[in-house]
Amino acid sequence: MASRNTTVSRRAFVLTAAGAATAATGTAAAQESPTGGGTETGTAEGTPAGTDGGATGTEGGSPADGGGGGGGPPDFGGFLDSVGNFDGTVVDAQGQDQVSVAVGAQGNGGNFAFDPPAVHVDNGATVVWEWTGQGGGHNVVSDGEGPLDSGEAVADQGTTYEYTFDEDGIFNYICEPHESLGMKGSVVVGTDYPTASAGGGGGGGGGVPQVPNSAKTLGIATSLVMVVTLGLTYVFMRYGGDYELSEKD
Numbered sequence: 389m390a391s392r393n394t395t396v397s398r399r400a401f402v403l404t405a406a407g408a409a410t411a412a413t414g415t416a417a418a419q420e421s422p423t424g425g426g427t428e429t430g431t432a433e434g435t436p437a438g439t440d441g442g443a444t445g446t447e448g449g450s451p452a453d454g455g456g457g458g459g460g461p462p463d464f465g466g467f468l469d470s471v472g473n474f475d476g477t478v479v480d481a482q483g484q485d486q487v488s489v490a491v492g493a494q495g496n497g498g499n500f501a502f503d504p505p506a507v508h509v510d511n512g513a514t515v516v517w518e519w520t521g522q523g524g525g526h527n528v529v530s531d532g533e534g535p536l537d538s539g540e541a542v543a544d545q546g547t548t549y550e551y552t553f554d555e556d557g558i559f560n561y562i563c564e565p566h567e568s569l570g571m572k573g574s575v576v577v578g579t580d581y582p583t584a585s586a587g588g589g590g591g592g593g594g595g596v597p598q599v600p601n602s603a604k605t606l607g608i609a610t611s612l613v614m615v616v617t618l619g620l621t622y623v624f625m626r627y628g629g630d631y632e633l634s635e636k637d
C-alpha cells in the first residue's frame with residue numbers, strides 16, 4: 389500500500405509540474421488567441437502560439453485597410469473651403485440621368501453661388517447649369533485643367549450650360565468673375581475619386597502594435613531558452629578539454 393501511494397504521489401507530482409508548465413504557456417497563448425487553448429500549446433511550446441498570434445494580427449489589420457479605401461467622403465483638397473454656401477454636404481444625385489445646378493443662387497454675400505455647390509452623380513449623367521438671372525454675369529469654368537467651359541460670363545435668366553460626365557473623379561469649377569467671393573462648385577462622378585480616409589488609418593494603427601507585443605514576448609522567451617541551452621553546451625564542451633591543457637601551460 390505504501391509503495392503504491394509513493395507511485396501515485398510521484399505521478400501526481402509529475403502531472404502537477406507538467407500542468408503548471410502547460411498553464412504557464414497556456415496563459416501566454418491565451419493573451420493572443422482565446423480559442424488557442426492550453427492543451428496544444430503545452431506540447432508544442434512557443435512556436436505555434438507565435439504563429440497564431442501573427443495570423444490574428446493580419447486579420448485584425450485587413451478590415452481597417454478595407455474600411456479606409458471603401459466609403460470615405462470625397463476629398464476636395466480644400467477647394468470648397470471658402471465657399472459660403474457649402475456646409476460639407478455633397479448632394480447625392482446618383483441614379484439620376486440629369487441634375488440641375490443653379491447659377492447665381494443666394495450665397496457668398498449676394499447671388500454669387502452655385503446651388504448645390506457639391507453634387508455626386510453617376511458616370512454618364514448630365515449636369516445642367518441654369519442661370520437664375522441674379523448677381524450679374526456668371527460662367528462655369530473648370531478650375532485648372534478640366535472639361536467645363538460655358539464661355540464668357542452672361543447674366544441672362546434661362547441661360548443653360550450642360551455637360552455629360554464620362555469619367556470618374558472630382559471636377560472642380562469656378563465662376564470667373566466671382567471666384568474670389570467663393571462662387572465655386574464641384575461635381576463628384578462615379579465611384580473612383582479621391583476620398584478623405586481618416587478612420588482607416590487609425591484602425592490600422594490600433595491593430596498593429598497588439599501583435600508584435602505578444603509575438604515578441606514568446607519569440608524572446610524561445611530565443612532565450614535556445615541561447616541558454618547553446619551557451620551551456622558550449623561552456624561544458626569548452627571547459628571539459630581546455631582546462632587540462634591550460635593547466636599544463
Ligand SMILES: [Cu+2]
Pocket residue numbers: 500525526527563564565566571
Ligand atoms: Cu458668378
